[in-house]
Amino acid sequence: MAAHGTCDPRFGGVQKAFGGLFGGRLNGGGALAVYQDGEPIVDLWAGTSDLHGNRPWTESTGAMLYSASKGLSALVVHRLADRGLIDYDKPVADYWPEFASRSGDTKLTVRRLMLHRGGLSQLRGIAEDASDLLDHELMHSRLAAAMPDRYHGAPAYHALTFGWLMSGLAGAVTGKSMRELWHDELAIPLDLGDELSLGAPPAGSAMTVAEFVDPFKIGEYGLSDAVFSVVKHLPTSLGNMVGSVDAGKGSAELLKGRDPALLEAQMPAANGVATARALARIYAPLATDGTLDGKRFLSEAAVRSFDGPYRWRRDRGLGLPMSWNHGFHRAPIPVANGFGHVGIAGCFGWADPATGVSVGFVHNRMLSTVVGDLGIFLWLLPMVTRAAAKEKPRSKPVGSPTRPSRAS
Structure with a gap:
């Protein structure tokens, strides 16, 4: 299925792979956004956002983040x-x-x-x-x-x-x-409009919440x-x-x-709702010096502290080696640098200071086409960071993304 939106030419392979996630007969959809050095370079969406696969995913569709919250x-x-x-x-x-x-x-x-x-x-x-x-x-x-x-x-x-x-x-x-x-x-400080909320978006919000689907569901199971x-x-x-x-x-x-x-409800560990664009924008100042659009979001010292130190220990809750730091985690296997948080269905927000890249990914497939909560993350994030490491084009390509739109 073709992805909609805009994409820096370096990310052509990412665009194709992302569109492939939501092709075929399986319901569901999602969105991917990437910032580099504080500038939006990828803003893609594909698939459907309702239980029966009839409503297209749009640039204003958000998803529940689960633990990415x-x-x-x-x-x-x-x-x-x-x-x-x-x-x-x-x-x-x-x-x-x-x-x-x-x-x-x-x-x-x-x-x-x-x-x-x-x-x-x-x-x-x-x-x-x-x-x-x-x-x-x-x-x-x-x-x-x-x-x-x-x-x-x-x-x-x-x-x-x-x-x-x-x-x-x-x-x-x-x-x-x-x-x-x-x-x-x-x-407010990151100028996200109404593309982020804890729980349901407020009345009149342009952001609609995708319904979770289980593409492999048969009957009631x-x-x-x-x-x-x-x-x-x-x-x-x-x-x-x-x-x-x-x-x-x-x-x-x-x-x-x-x-x-x-x-x-207010479940700050689980029921946040956001677009991929908002997630990537939130992590953008964490991937640089704490600023975005020339405005200070966090001090540079605070942002530097999020990237270390490594604390690899077996987590008693997950049974896996994890490195926790300041409420974020690193990749559980060394396929990507940086820090962020992944949710149980695979939504994630991430910052990689080594490349200046921040990533937001959201979707509405519940524990079906994603292996646990890390399968898509461990596959997609390295692809994004490899593309970001390529030499930038000399001039801004036609159709490249602009800043996230504000709420009307």
Whole structure:
């Protein structure tokens, strides 16, 4: 299927490969955007955005990001730290007083919390059923009072709890919800218009949210159902997290994005919505010196810190070696440089300071044509960075992309 949009000539192979993802008879669609040195050079979309494959994906289609949301929630905290409102090496309880009630642990620092070492990776004892996950204030209070789990001090992926920990901390400092902070700290300074939201876009937004599809679904059963059934039995904290709410009301439908209530909630680790163009633009200043369009987004020192150090450790939640840093992660195998965050269905935002490249990729295929949450990332990102390393054309090509359009 041909991809729509604009593309720097160096990325012709990327354009063809991207279009091929959404060709054939399988439903689903997606978008890919790339910035280099703060300039947009790729803005592509293809496929369909509805359950039955009838509605074309457009330049204004967004997708739910799942765990790619975590990088954006972490960025909010980094913006506050950059202004001196948060010190990474001070206890979380210094800013969030309720957090001091955690039995046996009042010294957990912001830095260690952002390294997924806070001992709050599991939902057992925190969420009684899936409906609890829709109440962010309830989750704040329960996490603030929860005892550290057995993985305290070790890296253990905080698959859902990371978002509420970030919003509890940021909210205690600012008095704002994470939904408000995504708007004030990300959308406004980066001129994203209405191409980013935590949960459902506001009424009147030009961005429409793609419906998740399972291209291999037969009747009422699809591959995504099998994947979630396997995940909940894994001997990891991620498996425990899924299993702990499995007996709750509609938990499977909620976790797979089928419950409309999911988009009304504030789940800062999971239910962000964005276009690929917005994701690439958010990571663009992180791939350079912290500026975009001549405006300072983060200090250069802060941006440099995101690219290191390497911390390869077996993650107790994922069972894989991971390198966490400041709420971001590196590629789990050395196929790409830089940092960012990948979501469970394969959406991702990424910054590669070595090439000055930032990438945003979104789609609506749920655990079907993507191997786990990393298959497309490990294939597509190296292709993008190789193309970016090619010599730039001497003059700007006709039809090359312009800045992301603003909301009308």
